[in-house]
Amino acid sequence: MTQRRVTIKQVAAEAGVSITTVSHVLNDVLGKRVHPDTRARVKDAAVRLGYAPNVLAQSLRTQRSNTIGLVGDEIATTPFAGKMILGAQDVALSRDAVVFVVSTGYQREVEHREIEELLRRQVDGILYAAMYHREVELPPQLASVPTVLINASCTAPGVPWVVPDEVAGGQDAAEVLLAAGHRRLAFINDVDEIPAMFGREEGFRRRAAQAGLGADDLQIVTAETDPGGGYTAARRLLQGDQRPTAIFCFNDRLAMGVYRAATELGLRIPQDLSVVGFDNQEFVADGIFPGLTTIELPHYDMGVWAAEQLFDRIEAEPQATKPAPTARLRGPVIYRDSVAPPPWVQDPGERREPSDRRANAGSDGAAPTIHMNK
Amino acid sequence: MTQRRVTIKQVAAEAGVSITTVSHVLNDVLGKRVHPDTRARVKDAAVRLGYAPNVLAQSLRTQRSNTIGLVGDEIATTPFAGKMILGAQDVALSRDAVVFVVSTGYQREVEHREIEELLRRQVDGILYAAMYHREVELPPQLASVPTVLINASCTAPGVPWVVPDEVAGGQDAAEVLLAAGHRRLAFINDVDEIPAMFGREEGFRRRAAQAGLGADDLQIVTAETDPGGGYTAARRLLQGDQRPTAIFCFNDRLAMGVYRAATELGLRIPQDLSVVGFDNQEFVADGIFPGLTTIELPHYDMGVWAAEQLFDRIEAEPQATKPAPTARLRGPVIYRDSVAPPPWVQDPGERREPSDRRANAGSDGAAPTIHMNK
DNA sequence: ATCAGTTGCCCAATCGTTTTGCTGCGACAA
DNA sequence: TTGTCGCAGCAAAACGATTGGGCAACTGAT
DSSP, rough: OOOOOOOHHHHHHHHSSSSHHHHHHHHOTTTOOOOOOHHHHHHHHHHHHHHOOOOHHHEEEEEHEEEEEEEEOOOOTTTHHHHHHHHHHHHHHTTTTEEEEEEOOOOOOHHHHHHHHHHHHHOOOOOOOEEEEEEEOOOGGGGGOOEEEEEEEOOTTTTTEEEEEEHHHHHHHHHHHTTTOOOOOOEEEESOOOOOHHHHHHHHHHHHHTTTOGGGGGGEEESSSSSSHHHHHHHHHHHHHTTHHHHHHSSSSHHHHHHHHHHHHTTTTTOOOOEEEEOOOOOHHHTTOOEEEEOOOOOHHHHHHHHHHHHHHHSOTTOOOOOOOOEOOOOOOOSSSSSSOOOGOOOOOGSSSSOOBBOOTTTTTTSEEEEEEO | OOOOOOOHHHHHHHTSSSSSHHHHHTOOTTTTTOHHHHHHHHHHHHHTOOOOOOOOHHHHTTTTTEEEEEESSSSOHHHHHHHHHHHHHHHHHHTEEEEEEEEEEOOOHHHEEEHHHHHHHOOOOOEEEEEEEOOOOOGGGGGOOOOOEEEEEEEEEEEEEEEOOHHHHHHHHHHHHHHOOOOOOEEEEEOOHHHHHHHHHHHHHHHHTTTOOOOOGEEEEEEOOSHHHHHHHHHHHHHTTEEEOOOOOOSSHHHHHHHHHHHTOOTTTTTEEEEEEEEHHHHHHSSSSSOOEEEEEHHHHHHHHHHHHHHHHSOOTOOOOOOOOOEOOOOOOOOSOOOOOGGHHHOOOOSSTTTBBBBOOSOOOSOOOOEOOO
């Protein structure tokens, strides 16, 4: 079935030259002289036959496969995976490389086998991606091959990584609410002690403190990060005597629960209660009513950053052991309709953000900021 | 940086034999005799050195890369992509193959370039995946290489494809509602004329007719397949004089809008109105309250089926041109809490399905049925 | 006519495998 | 002693490319 593809030998025959010459002209090898006429003849033959080099053979010879592997822990269940893959793929393609994607299902043994498989295939480097931001321990096999982490950090020296800027995310969330005039805020945080949990809270607290909010103005509770958790937490918050006018949710799913609690309590969003989410899971944030203002995680950008770093490392001279760069990328605030001024300052004519506008957060303006070391 | 991997030559030296012998023992070539002692020595040397063959070289020699490509139109935005990839990957891995994933973004020119890149890399075959079920026209480049379609059909002969069984889905939806006792049904269908639109309606109608429902008992309207569309359509349906007691939605996002409309009209789900969705988008169906009973699309299974077909074709003798198999896979009904008996027969003690049970639909019981030709 | 320098192209080795012979050797029969 | 046979193993030719080193043929100067 597979019709054999055209080889360089056939092109050589067609053009009446040696394969050496064909290779020289097709690769524009400098220092090699070939007559313009011959050059034309070869090129012509190549297109006429529809020649495309066999990358396997090329790779074997050049010791460069122009192939990278992306190993993820859970490719299937989140839409985030796709964005990271896409980011990586876009830069790969711009360098004539292709990406092997494998998913480990969090099983160390599967991971081992799959990485081994990638190495046997002579990948030039590996992107190691986590679906939620966390610290990982790198499989030892990866020591011998250039590696970059996505959405994960590690303590091993020499390994670049990129993660979301959780602190900035927390700040941006606070900023959005403060800018709308809120002074009594709540944050429903994740119960799990992961970087996002610490970072977002730190950022949120910091920005609130900057604005002069006291301890009483800021309620922070934790919950399971699903609609049920958000519902329970919100009921408690909203029935308390110090009812917040705005709630920042660890993620969008949690916010769904908050919406339900608000509805049940007769609170309208955003008139009576403002809500900010996190993740910008399109189907959730854009699907609930009113649309959820939320903070996007920079999955695509992380994929791009990591892939670029990876190729840099691959192309770098082996002896040049520069320190591994790391980055925290800030995601944009996605403005929808869940934030308005608090009830006491509300003036219908002056809603702050138009629906569905996509813009960047906060006072520092500018495009998604990138903070990185070295 | 990349530490060169062990080659067969080194193993040969270590074991004191020729590379031929190493190859023979490591591949268990039949018809080749090698002394048990030597055999042991070679194997030992191989593991001691941590030898793993260079797949590039192997492929070059054997003309088989054990690599397949998956080209999708939109990898990033739906969680469905991940499931198809995972399905394909699982069977690939069981055959010692790996999957290249590329995403075309619906751009024909990008698609062409990416497929070309895959072919240069000597992939053994290609999976061509659509993110929503539709009929596609195959890029001509794919004529020369084994190809299987996922979630798409095509008229080209000799190309296997697999799609969801839309008709069965429509029937299952009707079955769920009829079994709960509903007799006045509505279906909010997609406005776009795609296979899912036709198939689901056909199935829904057919099952309703079987149950003896007349034209008046069945309202079918169309809408944009997003929450807004569902909202508008549901308002209209629920305010009409022939208010249905149950609504089947073309997809889960649409159902979100139906939920909102119901809430606004003071109708409780499922007591006053039952709802069935389609897609089982976890974050949506499991996130809204009450949990949405819905029909899952068999993305993972389609990935598996397609990959298996692909490998079969790859391994088949070239002359053996069997007719291309095609399949329509039925997805399971995912029972949650949005379906109950209609108001007039309601008996609180007898809710039909426990929450969150995962089971198969309807009267025909059994595991997800597979219908296929040949 | 000779020589040096340039031009234009090709030979052959190489990358790491698989695979098709072939060969050297001991055993056994004639 | 010679011939035959089975066993173990090896040499070498692929696979399809890249690349360092040569080698003719031509040019122009002497």
